[in-house]
Amino acid sequence: MGRAWLVWGAGATLLILLAATALVALNRLDELPLPEREAAAAPASPGLIAQGEYLVRVGNCMSCHTQPGGPAFAGGRAIATPFGSVYAPNLTPDDATGLGRWSAAEFWRAMHNGRSRDGRLLYPAFPYPSYTYITRADSDAIYAFLRSLSPVPLQSPPHVLRFPFNTQWALAGWRALFFRPGTFVQQSTQSAEWNRGAYLVQGLGHCAACHTPRNALGALRTDAQFHGGLIPAQNWYAPALNSGREAAVTAWPVEDVVALLKTGVSLQAGVSGPMAEVVFRSLQYLSDADLRAMAVYLRSLPPQDRPEPPVAKPAADLMERGQDIYRQQCAECHGEQGEGRRGAFPALAGNRAVTLADTTNLVRVLLQGGYQPATAGNPRPHGMPPFAQSLRDEEMAAVLSYIRNAWGNVAPRVDTIDVYRARERRGS
Known part of the structure; x- marks a missing residue:
């Protein structure tokens, strides 16, 4: 038995040394x-x-x-x-x-x-x-x-x-x-414009760093590129760029994608949270040609939508309470029917940001306010005040559940615990 243990120990030590040598070699190339x-x-x-x-x-x-x-x-x-x-x-x-x-x-x-x-x-x-x-x-x-x-x-x-x-x-x-060092390889079947957009999005723009989920060790999941994910430690959800239910732009005109990247707002949507900072500090300064190239590439991402499970409509009393809060706090800007006001306040009816399966962004905007970036193309954006001090967690859950299920919207309800967790993560 003693000799067997010695042989086993020597073998284990050899394997550890080989693994250590391999690690050093891999990282000294x-x-x-x-x-x-x-x-x-x-x-x-x-x-x-x-x-x-x-x-x-x-x-x-x-x-x-x-x-x-x-x-x-x-x-x-x-x-x-x-x-x-x-x-x-x-x-x-x-x-x-x-x-x-x-x-x-x-x-x-x-x-x-x-x-x-x-x-x-x-x-x-x-x-x-x-x-x-x-x-x-x-x-x-x-x-x-x-x-x-x-x-x-x-x-x-x-x-x-x-x-x-x-x-x-x-x-x-x-x-x-x-990690393995890589080189951008142009696709011969795609246009020069598409390849330029892919180079910017995949490389220096590092869009995947936010819009791709990570594993337990913080590495980007190569099997889920652009599938969306919670931004580490920031507690904002970066929506999937290849999902029609989240942030895919496949069906958008190229001009609307360019407008969103350059100004932070378009006829289709507006940006807030970390993406507002990206537009403010980076994207608004890019050339129209590069923005168009990025738009062409993003529009080409193959859709990854899966069938949605049936959604149970929130209880009638929750919808009624949420509607009352909405009329008191939200309707003046967003409209009685969630229609918004073009150029000022976004529509909530039919808004993908409202019906995202992950409610992190929606709760955070209600807690701390929502602000689009000030850009040359949108120098005086309207903002939304924070409600962290004026609405209780159960009131926020009620009004968000109402918004997510009114005017044709369909999405799971928001629970009080969802608001509580978001509030605790940001220290409100």
Whole structure:
């Protein structure tokens, strides 16, 4: 028996060593030759810097890499994750705390492989699983723009993550399971416009980071791209981009999709929550050609709708109570029949955002108010006040259940516990 245990122990140890060696090998395939690592940055042309500035807008880099009220791109902002907080680094060319000593090749490796200048593996809160599809030319342009900024000596705080997620070994294992560097491959059967849209949506735009569900370890589910999901730690639901019941735009005119991306509002819908920030900080600055390309690609996503189970209509007393609250609090803006007011307040009748199976967004808008982004095409958007202090949880559940089942809408009722959970998640 003793000898058998020794043999078993030796075999287990060998397997562990082989697994460790494989992990190291998998995560060391991107080592840079010394000349590339030490290459001095060549002076960038104004055109290359301007291109990089535009691409930084496409990627919405400022949102994560700028503290509220702080210097642009100087980092220090906490990015909340289910595993703790990751602090965005300084992207200004400061030698001690930023990108000052980085070469273009090292910057490309971070974008393409998710590895820092000193060899550390980067946390996927930095969306390198999407950025890996960016071309080297676009990476170099972004690098040139960031190098053109004024250096800001600001050191980001260390990450605050629970064990074992704060270890490089855990990151190495995660990458071995869920990440491989990729290259965007154009589809020869599609138009140049479609391919440009796919490149922007899948790569620098990193739309999948919000609109794709994640597994228990925070990795995007490759079997459910764009199927919608709860945004980690933000507690907003990013609707499915390939579902007619959620946010698919297959049946929309291209012009309406472009308008929504550029201004935050169209004849079909409006944006709020995290998407409002994306439009405000990023999409409104994109060229019409790129917005149209994204619209063409998004309209082409194959539908993934499944048959809906039958929905039981809420009890009559709940509908009556909800109707009373609606008339007192909502009808003045949204209309007696939920028809809304074009250019001001959205219609609730026939509104997909109202009948989503996941009620997170609907409850949060009622709790904290709803605001569209101020854009050049919609400079003075109307907003909705918060009702967190004026309506009790059971009142919110009643009025939302009514709205979801009035004027031809059909959706499951909202329970008081749904409102309570949403309120607790945001600390109201």
